[in-house]
Amino acid sequence: MSNSLKIFSFSLSKLFFYALILLLPFNINWVRFTETSFYFGYHVFYNSSWFYLTDIIICGVVLIWGWKVSMKHGGFKQVFNNIFTSPVFYFWLISAISIIVSRETLLGFYGAVKISEFLLIFLYVKHSFGETRKVLWLIVIGAMVQSVIGILQFQNQHSIGLKSFGETFFAPMMKGIAEFPTGETVLIRAYGTFPHPNLLGVWLFTALISVIWLIYAQSRQDIDISRETKASVSVKNVCIETFLGVAVILISTGIVLTFSRTIWLVTALAIAALLIVSRLVKRKVFERMQTGQRETGVAIYHPRRIALVLVLLLVSLGLNWIFYGQEIKDRIRVSEKHDLSEEEAVVNRQLFNNIAWEAIKDHPGFGLGMRNLVVRMGEYSPERLLPHLHQPVHNLYLLITAELGLVGFTAFVWLLFNILKQASLAKLFLAMIFGGFLFLGLFDHYFWSLQQGGLLFWIMAGLLAHKNTLSGDAGQGV
Template sequence: MNTFWQTQAKRLFHNLDLFFFFGLLLTLPFSIRKVLINYPIAGGFNEYSGIYLYLSDIFAALTILSWLFILCNKYYILSIDNPHVIHKDNLWTKHYPQVILHNPLASVGLIFVLWSFSSFWWSENKPLSIFHSIKLLELYLLSIYITYRIVPRGTLLKDAFKLIVLGGVINSVLAIWQFAIQNSVGLNFLRESIISPDISGVAKVILDGQKMIRAYGFFPHPNILGGFLALSIILTLSYRKMFHPSTNVPPQYKCSTWNIILGRRGTSYGAGVEHSGKVDYFGKALVCLQLTALILTFSKSAILGLLIALLYIYVPSLCECSTWNIIPGKRPPASKPNGTLYDIKMKHISRNLLIIFFIVSALISIFPNIVNFKSQSLEERQLYANVSRGTITDHALLGVGNGNLVWSYPEYQNLESWQYQPVHNVFLLIWSELGIIGLFLFIYILYRLFHSDFNVPRLSVRRMFHPDTNVPRGTLYGAGVEHSKADGTIHRASMEQSKTIATASTSLTVRLFEGILLGFIFIMLFDHYLWDIQQGQLMLWVIFGLIAGQKLRSSDIISL
């Protein structure tokens, strides 16, 4: 008995960082924090001129520190799935430069963090600058942790998805409840926002001439709840197909675990129907619940961001999937095969339309007055954009310092205290605070995450979806079993074939996370919370780490 408990205690110690990481995901939606220092603006408290310690910050710090301790003391257990582990003897010598150079998030991200710290020298409020730079360092290290610790182990990714979806469901129930009673529920011990139609500064909409509060959940603003629900909805839709591929479909009917259309036995990807024909009512109910809460946030940027992400994930699969090639009689007569001139032109047209859409969105975000209709949100964004453009004009190269934009605002006599907010555009915000150099580094990180040198190579239809290849049930990346046409016996697939199938599945997983990031980029054109609010920051950098980890995994880069 003593041996059993000693073994369990040893396992717990060796995986202590995972418990802290899951604690971070559980506390992500909550605004449980301690205000350490606040610098008043316009004679009162301001959200953007304070120094805070969140409960999720504590879990993030414990996660990173315990992981580094495990690394430096060689407590990792080698496994077949993770044979290349960096230990104390070569962590900072042989392999570390390779880790940095082969990961754009690690290399460019480190330069970005160092530039943020350097802004201390020209910041007006130096404590604010140091605080925001330390926060950026924390997020950077967290993304590196996810890249090398969470992504290589599919079971950890599965558990992380569960916790994020759980947070989405809990906040959805609370959000619907708040909207129904038009007041706070009373969960003050969990730092639920105090909201009411009569409180100044509370986000409201006008319905039939009556003021109605927007749904908050546990978040400090409905827009942040909307962004989190967009993330959790996508993960809810993808969870079943990623981690529970069906085995009762003949191999020739399989395109991948991410099928869009599967003829008579399948349905649309993520719609909640397994290949066996059984309807996943529970999954559908979760999606409907979260969609309802998302609508009640009235967050236009989050709703449109969700649609953009889903289009990015679904449409290419519909066009590129080989279903029409492998299911007899299912291919439309007018369709064109992949690789033809028609196919290439259609992909370029889709990409160009997406680029045009983002350019128009960016122009509306930067110059809200170019549209003919008026709204309070657009007028407020115009005010913040004007102030930001003035700051950029005066400090174009270096910016005013990390976290110092609101602090540098002039005293507007007709501006209420709650209206002292950053510009509602992350790119303008970064330019204002970190200058054109900081903006370039941030955009370059985004570019490399979408166009990394380690993007998965395109595979032929036959290699990816050969009729003789079967994917075992319950695996994230599949691969490994081959059926012989001659006698029906089962062989171990070659390592090359296993790697090919795993690579194909990984590329589709990358597309999922890229779609989420694309939705976040759209949100960043119209809001700032993904850069300077705790929950938004964590969401953004978690996705950064997931994308980098999947791309490095597909390239067989060493894992920590």
């Protein structure tokens, strides 16, 4: 393969991948209904087949990557040898086998195709894409756009006419819309162009941790740079830092307006964890300095950047409390009049969990088959389900076990272990994001059931599993 063709294929695959990141938030799709798509007129999204604009982009990435590998001497052999000995292959194989046990074979086949798509993107990112910094920048830019959309939606309490870009149509008094009571009214939560506010929250959480890293990474731009060069880039750095500061405030506001309590919690936990790690790094740096060690680690500890991030977060929190303080309190308040255990969403989740457990007990080996839990919920429910209650269990791990059995769940855990063991101090921010995903998996299903959630999960997994550290920033995680 000539050098020019190598450069062309590599650049083209990267171009497609960047397009995938930019288009990921936009829920542009076409749906194919099945016989089980509707219950008494209510559309059950999990029982339909969806084709997304991002599917076309993924095909481009995978085909160009495959062509590049085929042009490489021994490329396919090397890739196949790596894949067949990896947990990725076994997890995919179990997903494919699940078609056989699926009662609804077409849904099982569709589910297997989707997980194949996600795993191919994971392998591409893991083996052929290491430019993490650029990906994080694109995520931040996309999140700023989504935050603006979310703010406009919340202020108007109505969708803003972006249906062509994947925006869900919603208006006051509509059934099935994510909303919450506050005062004497009910408010609709911000959606962005995602199918649900919780998924918008995941995207914004990813972006907020990303922008914190980008601010911290700016402190290392001056290392090994002459005074003349520093002077020439100072204006550029000021512009970048101003942009990132605005991003923190805008994205934080977007997170608030999703009114997703799990997103609020995981964001707070991630920021607290980063602060704890920074304290540990500070202690280690000072210990090395006091003992006169040559390598003190001072190059990776930047207290001014940490202070800047804290100030920006506090400013954002203050502004949001001024404008939305009452709504925030109403969303998180638990009192005698509003018992969390009696909240409809919590009661429904408990019901879904019980149904999933019963399905697992009935089919412990290989499960019900991909995307077959919802269509068979009635068999395991202690009561007749209303149409809108036909939805996946809000727990990633129970959903995987119910559909792929204990065998599939074991393969998934094995795969996660192999991804997480690549984590290091240099990948701390990626590990925090992915760890946040795993925590959120305890409370929702979007990493398995929805295109945007699945793509974000496996892309971040690929970046974490990549053999290099953050692109061009080896050893600069924190």
